[in-house]
Amino acid sequence: MWLVGAGPGDPELLTLKAARLIAEADVVLHDRLVSPEILALARPDADLIDVGKRPGGSHTQGVLNELLVLHARSGRRVVRLKGGDPFLFGRGGEEVEVLAEAGIECGIVPGISSSLAGPAAAGIPVTHRQVARAVTIVTGHEATDSDPVDWSAVGRLGGTLVVLMGIERRAAIVTKLVDAGLAADTPAAVVMHATTPRQRIWTGRLEQLPEADVESPAVMVIGAVATFAHDAAALVAAHTLPLDG
Ligand SMILES: C[S@@+](CC[C@H](N)C(=O)[O-])C[C@H]1O[C@@H](n2cnc3c(N)ncnc32)[C@H](O)[C@@H]1O
Known part of the structure; x- marks a missing residue:
């Protein structure tokens, strides 16, 4: 499981590592602000799941945390893709904690904030x-x-x-x-x-x-x-x- 920074929007501002992991993923759980151009780098058969929270929206952080653990345990290659850098106002720290409590290892790929x-x-x-x-x-x-x-x-x-x-x-x-x-x-x-x-x-x-x-x-x-x-x-x-x- 990887927690990956998607950068500010321009796909050319992705890191090489982020682009590779997105292209290899079976499942991409992404925020609302991640651009369609970046999501287009995923395989056509990959599952792209929008877990972005909207004002009054459906996904609470609790539900999202459960989803993360569920997918991470599926044995598939999972990328949690967040706008900018995952550890700057992105709740990346909280998600890594939840995964750690569930015994799931998670690699971190910084992004351009x-x-x-x-x-x-x-x-x-x-x-x-x-x-x-x-x-x-x-x-x-x-x-x-x-x-x-x-x-x-x-x-x-x-x-x-x-x-x-x-x-x-x-x-x-x-x-x-x-x-x-x-x-x-x-x-x-x-x-x-x-x-x-x-x-x-x-x-x-x-x-x-x-x-x-x-x-x-x-x-x-x-x-x-x-x-x-x-x-x-x-x-x-x-x-x-x-x-x-
Ligand atoms: C939840 S924070 C996540 C920040 C992200 N982790 C980062 O490092 O850029 C979302 C905020 O980031 C800023 N933001 C993200 N992408 C942006 C963009 N392309 N242009 C301007 N502001 C942006 C806005 O202030 C937005 O409300």
Whole structure:
């Protein structure tokens, strides 16, 4: 059984090992965000099972854990395929624990995380010697009153802030960060559908984020490095000579 990172979306950003294991698998249990182009690398006779959780959706983590154990015990080659890196906000750690408790060995294949690939695909270096010496990656999923994330500490850290799963709660996140002392005019960028043909970039200031025309899946980048954002894909296309040119 393998727990495999599928990277941010572009199939060419899969690791060679991930591509090989997907091609060899009898069963692929995949998240909702794994792109059809990546799933197309599986054998035509492989079972592709979408175990992605949707808001109000059918698969609880408990059911998913049972499915994992069931398939792992089937004797078939099983790949659990997760977006980005399996150990960054992907509950990969919990799934490995469940498998270990069931006595099932699981190999881990790291993936390129959207937290780094998203900014990079928009031309944003998350660290830069002149402006950001540190980067913090945080989930915005639980930005409510009972949020376990200490946003006032996060707001005081300096460096670059990368927020995943934060689009829906961005207004609350901005309020918490500004209350913590982060300047309302701090540069911000949002990279949506990063590394896919649907990639789109929004740039502005922290205070403009609540009203920004943005959608999930997206990575929010807050900090001076956000000013580096540009449509890198368009730039590459503009500088690519036609093959017959
Ligand atoms: C459950 S987390 C999983 C993160 C994943 N393990 C990783 O390393 O990228 C899902 C969040 O990742 C971010 N994300 C994943 N793929 C993305 C993409 N192609 N473009 C922008 N954000 C993405 C979004 O913030 C999304 O809500």
